[in-house]
Amino acid sequence: MKFFGMLLLFSALAVAQPQPSHPPLSQRVVHYQIDAKYDAKAKTLDAAEVLTYKNLTGQPLSSFPFHLYLNAFEPKATWIREAHRQAGQGGRAGLDEWDAKDYGAIDIKKFEVAGQGDLTSQLKFISPDDGNPDDKTVVEVQLPKPIAPGQSVEFHIQFHDKFPQVVARTGHYGDFILGGQWFPKVGVWWHGAWNCHQFHADTEFFADFGVFDVKLTLPKAEVVGATGMQTASAENSDGTKTVTFHAEDVHDFAWTADPYYKVFEDTFQGSGQPVHIRVLMQPANAAQGPREIAIVKNTMQRFDQWYGTYPYPQITVVDPAALQAGGMEYPMFITAGTTWWAPDSLLLPEGVTEHEFGHQYWYGIVATNEFEEAWLDEGINSYTEVKVLESLYGEYRSVVNGKHVTFGDREEQRFGYSQTATFDPMTRKAWQFAGDASYGGVTYGKTASVLLTLESLIGEDTMQHAVRTWFQRYKFTHPTGTDFLKTIEEVSGKDLSWYFNQAVTGTAVLDYEISDAAYWPSDWYEAKRDEKNATYHSEVTVHRKGNFIFPCEIEVRFDDGSMVREHWDGQDRWHRFTYDKKAKLVSAEVDPDHKVWLDVDFFNNSKLAERGDGRARRKLSNYWLTFSELLSQMLGWIS
Ligand SMILES: [Zn+2]
Numbered sequence: 159m160k161f162f163g164m165l166l167l168f169s170a171l172a173v174a175q176p177q178p179s180h181p182p183l184s185q186r187v188v189h190y191q192i193d194a195k196y197d198a199k200a201k202t203l204d205a206a207e208v209l210t211y212k213n214l215t216g217q218p219l220s221s222f223p224f225h226l227y228l229n230a231f232e233p234k235a236t237w238i239r240e241a242h243r244q245a246g247q248g249g250r251a252g253l254d255e256w257d258a259k260d261y262g263a264i265d266i267k268k269f270e271v272a273g274q275g276d277l278t279s280q281l282k283f284i285s286p287d288d289g290n291p292d293d294k295t296v297v298e299v300q301l302p303k304p305i306a307p308g309q310s311v312e313f314h315i316q317f318h319d320k321f322p323q324v325v326a327r328t329g330h331y332g333d334f335i336l337g338g339q340w341f342p343k344v345g346v347w348w349h350g351a352w353n354c355h356q357f358h359a360d361t362e363f364f365a366d367f368g369v370f371d372v373k374l375t376l377p378k379a380e381v382v383g384a385t386g387m388q389t390a391s392a393e394n395s396d397g398t399k400t401v402t403f404h405a406e407d408v409h410d411f412a413w414t415a416d417p418y419y420k421v422f423e424d425t426f427q428g429s430g431q432p433v434h435i436r437v438l439m440q441p442a443n444a445a446q447g448p449r450e451i452a453i454v455k456n457t458m459q460r461f462d463q464w465y466g467t468y469p470y471p472q473i474t475v476v477d478p479a480a481l482q483a484g485g486m487e488y489p490m491f492i493t494a495g496t497t498w499w500a501p502d503s504l505l506l507p508e509g510v511t512e513h514e515f516g517h518q519y520w521y522g523i524v525a526t527n528e529f530e531e532a533w534l535d536e537g538i539n540s541y542t543e544v545k546v547l548e549s550l551y552g553e554y555r556s557v558v559n560g561k562h563v564t565f566g567d568r569e570e571q572r573f574g575y576s577q578t579a580t581f582d583p584m585t586r587k588a589w590q591f592a593g594d595a596s597y598g599g600v601t602y603g604k605t606a607s608v609l610l611t612l613e614s615l616i617g618e619d620t621m622q623h624a625v626r627t628w629f630q631r632y633k634f635t636h637p638t639g640t641d642f643l644k645t646i647e648e649v650s651g652k653d654l655s656w657y658f659n660q661a662v663t664g665t666a667v668l669d670y671e672i673s674d675a676a677y678w679p680s681d682w683y684e685a686k687r688d689e690k691n692a693t694y695h696s697e698v699t700v701h702r703k704g705n706f707i708f709p710c711e712i713e714v715r716f717d718d719g720s721m722v723r724e725h726w727d728g729q730d731r732w733h734r735f736t737y738d739k740k741a742k743l744v745s746a747e748v749d750p751d752h753k754v755w756l757d758v759d760f761f762n763n764s765k766l767a768e769r770g771d772g773r774a775r776r777k778l779s780n781y782w783l784t785f786s787e788l789l790s791q792m793l794g795w796i797s
Contacts, residue, residue, distance in 0.1 A: 183407040183469055184634035187212055188368030190411065192341055195398075196376040198415070201330045203319040207341055212310045215347045220304035222313075223284070223354035224297050225365075227339030230357035231262030231322035231329075234292035236285070240359035241325070244594040253325065262322030262329060266297070266342065272312035274302055287356045287589060295357040297342075315342050324483045326359075334479035337413040338488060339363070348527070348636060355529040358589035360597045362521070362528035362535070365409040367634055375400045376415055383438050383474040384413035385491045405490065407469070407634060409525055412488035414438065414476050422447040426455050426473075428462035434472040439496075443477050446496045446507060450475055453508040457515045460546045464622055465519060465629045473518065475511060485510050487517035503560040505551060509567065513543050523633045531639050532588040532597075533662075537605020538642075542625065544568045544606055568610055568755060574603030576758040579667050584608070585639060607755040608661045611708075614753035615657065616650035624649040660706050661756065668706035670748045671762035673732065674699035676770025677743040696743035696767070698724075701732045706756070713750035716741035723750075743767035 194205035213219050230237030241253055269278045283294045305311045319340050322329040328338035345354025346366050353364060370386060378399045382388075386405025393399045405411060422437040435454050439447045454475055458468060476493045478484050484495035492514035496507040516539040520526070526534035544567045547556035555564040578599035581592040591597035613621045624646045632641060643658050660666045677696040679685030685692035700712055712724040718741035726733045737743070747764035749757060757763065 184367035185214060186368045187214060187366035191371045193373045198377050201321045205317055207315040209313040210310055211344055213305045213307055216307050218304035218306055221298055221300050223345040223352050225343045225354060226264045226295055226297055227357045228262045228264035228319055229294040233261060236288055236290045236293040237357050237359050244359055247593045260323040263320050265318045266315060267318060268316040270314040271301060285356055293356050296354050317342060324480050326482060327486050331480035334416040336478060336483045360594060361588040364527045364529055367407055367409050370405040370411040372403045372411055373400055374413060379417040380415040381419035382415045383476055385411045385489050387472055408489035410488050412491050420444045422451055424451045426458045428458060430467035431471060433468055437475045439477045440479055443496050443498045450494060450511055453511045454515060456550055457512045457546055460549060461519060465626045485514060487514045487521055489522045505557055505559055509557060512546055516542050519629060524629060525636055530587050532601045533584040533605040534639055534642060536601045540571055540602040540606035541609040544571060571603040571606035572755050574599045575607050579758050580665055583665050584662050610755040616652060620650050666706040667704035667758055668708055668756040669704040669759050670710055670757060671701050671703055672746045672748055672765040673701035675743060675746040675765040675767040677767055678769060678771030680738050693738055693740055694742045696737040698735045698746040699732055700726060700748050702728055710748050713747045715744045717744050
């Protein structure tokens with residue numbers, strides 16, 4: 159593998175990389191200024207946050223909900239309850255071993271509103287999703303004076319974080335810390351109401367775009383990475399340093415610190431400004447640094463070419479000390495999932511980093527509602543993951559690319575779905591799925607398979623154009639599933655409601671089989687006289703086993719080498735094709751080009767033909783007749 163990057167030892171010197179100034183890319187609803195001090199021993203943080211919120215809703219606002227995500231890691235929180243259910247279903251494990259020091263929480267010490275005074279005592283926890291009185295992941299404040307349309311309001315919040323031992327998305331492990339979902343974050347005014355859900359074990363995030371100015375004070379020895387660009391770093395007299403970050407047109411801010419990171423850097427040049435790539439590796443995995451750089455650059459090249467320009471000046475890739483912190487996305491910041499032993503033929507590290515980078519486009523920039531429509535982020539991202547990995551490694555070798563063993567990403571996506579096909583539609587709200595397996599199988603695997611199957615209906619190029627249009631038209635907005643489906647119909651010029659109604663909003667299962675494939679002489683007496691030149695009657699029956707109606711192709715082969723392609727609209731439960739020709743049927747296969755990735759069972763798609771006139775059976779029955787006649791004669795003789 160080519161060595162792309164350059165290993166740099168971390169320097170505590172100030173690095174000033176001002177962002178090129180450009181007009182805002184998003185409606186900047188929020189501006190967060192946070193001054194935070196991290197205690198690396200206690201794994202706690204104290205901060206002062208100033209949030210300036212611009213009321214662009216067109217109406218006066220008198221109440222504001224805030225996410226307090228870290229409270230998900232309190233013992234009786236909804237998140238923990240759901241995570242225990244997942245553990246019982248064979249999912250997330252380890253929580254039963256937690257004791258008091260491992261839990262996490264965020265505590266608001268003071269909550270003031272400029273011009274309206276100290277409202278700390280007015281804060282009220284609400285549980286809009288499940289009514290759990292012990293869930294403190296959403297807090298609401300009523301303002302004495304409403305904020306008029308077009309006006310801004312300034313919240314001054316002092317808070318204290320206790321980070322959990324990392325189990326998912328945020329927390330500490332040894333000297334490593336991933337600071338995700340760590341500050342009070344305002345909800346989104348969306349379609350005429352506040353959208354601010356509790357934190358669930360299977361939900362991710364939704365927030366407004368804006369500007370972040372964050373100061374992190376932490377021990378001097380820490381190597382730090384974060385959303386945005388580092389604009390300053392200054393050492394303090396008490397053995398700490400204060401690192402300053404600035405980010406524009408993002409909707410979240412995450413950071414990480416670990417004194418042992420090895421830093422790899424490179425630059426990607428696509429259709430926009432140069433993008434600085436910063437990879438922070440655990441020392442034990444440092445040999446994999448160039449591999450991370452390579453997959454980031456290759457992925458960025460495909461996204462740039464296929465969907466559009468990456469609009470930020472930097473991307474930070476973090477190799478976390480604990481796998482539980484891996485495979486996570488934040489704006490301009492992703493966590494990977496590598497290990498020192500990953501052989502070159504096992505493309506799992508590439509798969510994770512490609513996937514998390516893809517989120518920059520769907521979660522980060524298009525920014526759909528991950529609580530309510532998770533498929534728009536995870537699913538579209540799983541589809542583009544298949545496309546990118548296949549273009550880099552080949553169709554059936556994008557997960558395992560061995561000499562003797564290969565396995566492709568599209569097979570992995572379809573397999574995940576086929577195990578959980580009947581529980582939930584793609585449009586289910588993320589926390590309402592039957593379980594973790596169904597959430598994963600449907601949100602990721604089914605959506606990817608639905609979009610791969612869609613390629614067979616509208617063409618691969620049209621599909622790429624539709625996804626590009628989705629990105630270009632809706633970047634920095636918060637579009638919905640309806641917007642996505644309409645975009646595909648518009649770009650393809652086709653009414654696809656029949657497909658979307660079954661695939662997206664329904665749970666119908668697609669499964670076609672060849673239930674019968676047989677032949678016998680058209681004229682039995684003729685065949686008896688001259689078997690070689692006889693005409694044979696062949697029949698192929700294709701059966702729609704599932705409720706999902708989908709047009710299909712059937713390939714029929716004969717022993718003279720001839721082949722016929724049939725088309726069936728799939729409307730009835732079954733259909734029979736018949737042939738009379740001077741050749742015997744050899745085999746029949748439904749979906750011979752393997753285009754219908756939603757078919758949950760590929761094993762019943764083909765069948766070898768049998769001689770179907772009962773000749774073999776008659777032969778056997780003749781023996782039986784002879785034998786039974788003999789037997790009865792013998793019995794008659796005895797009696
Ligand atoms: Zn994902």
